[in-house]
Amino acid sequence: MRPLLILGALLVSAAALAQYPAKPIRVIVPFTPGGSADISARVIGARLAERLAQPVVVENHAGGGGILALELVKNAPADGYTLGVMANSNATKPATMANLPWNLERDFAYIAVTVDATMVLVGNPQRVAASDLKELTALLRSGEQKYSYGSCGVASTQHFAMEKYRYYTHAAAVHVPYKGCAVATPDVVSGHIELALVTLSNALPYLRAGKLRAYGVTTAVRNPAAPDVPTFRESGIPELKDYEQGAWYGFAAPAGTPQPIVERLAREIQSIVATRDAQEKLRAAGLEPVFRGPREMAAMMQAEVESFTRLTAAAKITAE
Numbered sequence: 141m142r143p144l145l146i147l148g149a150l151l152v153s154a155a156a157l158a159q160y161p162a163k164p165i166r167v168i169v170p171f172t173p174g175g176s177a178d179i180s181a182r183v184i185g186a187r188l189a190e191r192l193a194q195p196v197v198v199e200n201h202a203g204g205g206g207i208l209a210l211e212l213v214k215n216a217p218a219d220g221y222t223l224g225v226m227a228n229s230n231a232t233k234p235a236t237m238a239n240l241p242w243n244l245e246r247d248f249a250y251i252a253v254t255v256d257a258t259m260v261l262v263g264n265p266q267r268v269a270a271s272d273l274k275e276l277t278a279l280l281r282s283g284e285q286k287y288s289y290g291s292c293g294v295a296s297t298q299h300f301a302m303e304k305y306r307y308y309t310h311a312a313a314v315h316v317p318y319k320g321c322a323v324a325t326p327d328v329v330s331g332h333i334e335l336a337l338v339t340l341s342n343a344l345p346y347l348r349a350g351k352l353r354a355y356g357v358t359t360a361v362r363n364p365a366a367p368d369v370p371t372f373r374e375s376g377i378p379e380l381k382d383y384e385q386g387a388w389y390g391f392a393a394p395a396g397t398p399q400p401i402v403e404r405l406a407r408e409i410q411s412i413v414a415t416r417d418a419q420e421k422l423r424a425a426g427l428e429p430v431f432r433g434p435r436e437m438a439a440m441m442q443a444e445v446e447s448f449t450r451l452t453a454a455a456k457i458t459a460e
Contacts, residue, residue, distance in 0.1 A: 157400050160220055164195040167391070168224045170209030172202045172320030175292070176257040176339040176427055177225045177389050183421045184254055184391075187412045188405075202319045205293045206230060207240065214247045218396035220405070223251070226392045226437075229297040231444035235452040236295045244441055249397040252409045253390035253432035253440065255422055258340040258363040259301050261355040261372075262325070262347070267334045273355040273375040276335075280311035288314040290324035290336035300448060300457065301358045301385040302337040305372065307455035308379040328352060339387060340366060340426035358385040365426040388430075390437055406433050 167185050171177045178200060185196040201209040206229065213224030226248070233240055242248075263276065268287070270276035280287060291299035294317040306313065313335060318324035321338040328336045329351045336343075340363055346352040347366065354369040362371060372383040391409065393402065410431045412418050422429045432440065451457065 157398055160401055160404070161192050161194045163221060164197055165189075165192070165220070166216075166222045167196060167198045168209050168212050168222065169198060169200045170202065170206035170225065170227075171200065171292070172322045173200050174322035174342065175320050176255070176341045176387070176425070177227060178322075179341055179425045180255045180389050180422065180427060181225050183418055184409060184412055187415070187418055188408055191408050191412070205233065205295050207233060207237075207242075210248075211241045213392065214242045214394055216394050218249075218394040218398075220393060220397055220401035223391050223393050223405075224248075225389055226250070226441070227297065227389045228387060228441070228444045229293070229295070229300075231441055232295040232297065232300055232448045232452075234445050235448040236458060244445065245438075247395050248392040249395055249402050250434045250437040250441065251391040251393060251402055252406045252434065253388050253430060253437045254409060254413055255389050255427040256430055257387040257389060257427055258366075259298055259337060259358045259385065259387055260340045260343050260366070260369060261302070261305070261335065261337045261358070262328055262343050262352040263335045263355060264328050264331050264333075265350075265353045267331055268353070270355075271353070273370075273372065273380075274377055276355050277309050277311050277375070277377055280306075280313055281309065283312050286314060287312075287335060288316050288333045290316045290318050290327055290333045290338070292321040292324055292338060293317055293319060295457075297385070297387045298337045298339070300451060301387075303455050303457045304385055304451060305337075305358075305380070305383065307451075308383065309377060325352075344426050358383070360384045363426055363428075365423060388440070390432070392437075402434055 189196040216222035321342040325342045356372045372380045413429045413431045419429045
């Protein structure tokens with residue numbers, strides 16, 4: 141009887157895979173609407189819905205630095221109908237927090253990295269009397285006035301990027317964490333905080349309107365969407381000559397999701413990222429479309445955990 145039960149289960153599973161997807165797919169975004177993770181999820185999700193002939197519903201679950209959203213993904217049925225947006229900012233959590241409700245290596249099936257995101261340090265032109273990063277660094281080093289900077293969340297990639305800059309340059313600034321870049325950026329414009337390190341996609345509209353000043357991007361090269369904004373490396377500050385901190389976003393599913401479903405989703409996403417339409421929409425938001433498959437994404441996340449753990453120890457970064 142037991143072999144018959146096993147055979148029956150296998151036949152049901154095979155039938156489910158053949159019919160996938162047979163209902164809407166849910167995508168959980170661990171950040172507020174309007175940020176890079178949200179933009180990439182919606183651009184790719186809309187095209188994924190067309191290719192799979194099923195709705196792809198994007199849900200924003202901000203808060204807790206992404207911890208709660210990833211817990212939702214981890215605990216969802218492993219059937220391919222719940223996906224989560226993953227970022228290298230997830231890798232900062234094991235480096236700074238104990239007793240996480242998930243394990244990045246054990247609890248997720250990685251599908252694909254879809255975009256690289258540029259981060260930028262911006263300031264309020266009326267509140268900060270510095271025209272470039274060199275002047276800003278001298279101002280922050282002097283300690284003559286206390287300045288605050290916003291990030292996209294506690295132990296976010298943006299938080300780490302700014303703390304790396306402060307560690308290298310001994311610049312003083314008080315960290316003010318937000319529940320997403322889309323929330324932090326307007327507060328610099330309004331003057332509630334003087335500075336913020338956010339993803340470029342959030343800052344671009346304000347930079348173009350002259351409401352923010354860009355001090356530099358954290359990537360090794362300039363972003364085509366903002367070609368006039370120099371890199372930290374170009375600042376002329378010796379300590380920043382090799383500075384680089386990137387951000388990336390992609391998709392994952394709960395561990396145990398059938399491999400054929402993971403591979404199907406990866407193939408569809410690869411095709412979407414290669415289309416001119418998706419590329420144009422992502423690049424217009426300051427995001428660079430890429431494709432890195434399941435194995436490469438898993439390896440990248442492991443490497444990020446190791447890198448952030450080393451930085452945490454050296455710079456004494458905490459999640460407080």
